[in-house]
Amino acid sequence: MRTAGQSRLSLASVALGVVLLVAGSYWGLARAPPEIFMGDVQRIMYVHVPTAWNAMLALVFAFVCALMFLFTNDWKWDNRLEAAIEMGVVLSILLCTQGAIWAKPTWGVWWDWDPRLTTTAVQVFAFGGILALRAFAADPMKRAVWSAVACIVAFADVPIVYFSVKWWNSLHQAQSTPDTVSSAFHWPLRINAxxxxxxxxxxxALRARLGALRLRGELAPPDGGPPLVTR
Amino acid sequence: MRGVIEGGWEFVIAAYAVTAAVLGLYASSILLRLRTERQRAMKQVP
Incomplete structure (x- = not known):
């Protein structure tokens, strides 16, 4: 019963997210004015910037899950870690794709080995590598410990991605703040974020539930008795 | 040459289409995998 309620709550969260994303995108595409230099191409920012913020948040959550698993040995944190890394990688790949589509008309190239782009590429491969590591490790405990440790190591790149535009001379623009962005652009950014x-x-939450079901199958005794892990 | 980018709606549409496709496909993959795993777990229950 508790699981069904949690699944419904997760689905409601997804549905609310879709509604907000549609509303924010409509505002950004149809109601917000074009930017003075970039024109209509700037409208890509209403999905690119929220994707970047949320990719970082998902990876911060993965880092917290990795620490929590190592401290508590509770499988729910391993399930959440796997889910958060997968989400972080999907959002990071999406971020790079949106950025490339924006870069072509503004910079004249799809990609440049600039510090922000390079560190983001490292982020994709580092966390993608952890998912690959998990796929190869058959023992659930080794898989959980190795991926938690690898996540903590890979997380070192996340603040480097964030500060790369401040630390190095970058083609990518520095972080914007509400003071440096016209108020006409605020709401589509916030709603989409x-x-x-x-x-x-x-x-x-749904992906973590999937991980928990798989783990229960892996840890179930071969004679069909009750599973060792019920979380 | 005015230093202003003109047009570019094809890039805007591409960016939003890619976003919708990636998020939609990932969400669908989770729901499908979850359903498959639930059916497998139900079969294991004696």
């Missing part, structure tokens, strides 16, 4: 937040939290 909150929409993606609801979307990924709901999806991570």
């Amino acid at each position: 909150i929409g993606i937040l609801f979307l990924w939290t709901g999806l991570v």
Whole structure:
């Protein structure tokens, strides 16, 4: 009963996220004015920037899950860790794709080995590598410990991604603040950011549930008796 | 040459389409995998 309620809550979160994302995108595409230099191409920012914020949040959550698993040995944190890393990788790949589509008309190239882009590529491969590691490790405990440790190591890149535009001379623009962005652009950015937040939290909860079911199958005794892990 | 990007709606549409496709496909994959795993777990219950 508790599981069914949690699943419904997760689905409601996903649905709310979709509604907000549609509303924010409509505002950004149809109601917000074009930017003075980038024109209509700037409208890509209403999905690119919220994706970037949420990719980082998902990976911060993965880092917290990794620490919690190592401290508590509770399987629910391993399930959440796997879900958050998968979400973080999906959002990071999406972020790079949106960025490339924006870069072509503004920079003239799809990709440049600039510090922000390079560190983001490292982020994709580092966390994608952890998912690959998990796929190869058959023993659930080794898989959980190795991926938690690897996540803590890979997480070192996340603040580097964030500060790369401040630390190095970058083609990518520095972080914007409400003071440096016209108020006409605020709401589509905020609505889409909150929409993606609801979307990924709901999806991570569902993905963690999937991980828990798989783990229960892995840890079940071969004679068909009760599973050793019920979380 | 005015230093202003003109047009570019095809890039905007591409970015939003990619976003919808990636998030939609990932959400669908989770729901499908979850359903499959639930059916497998139900079969294991004696």
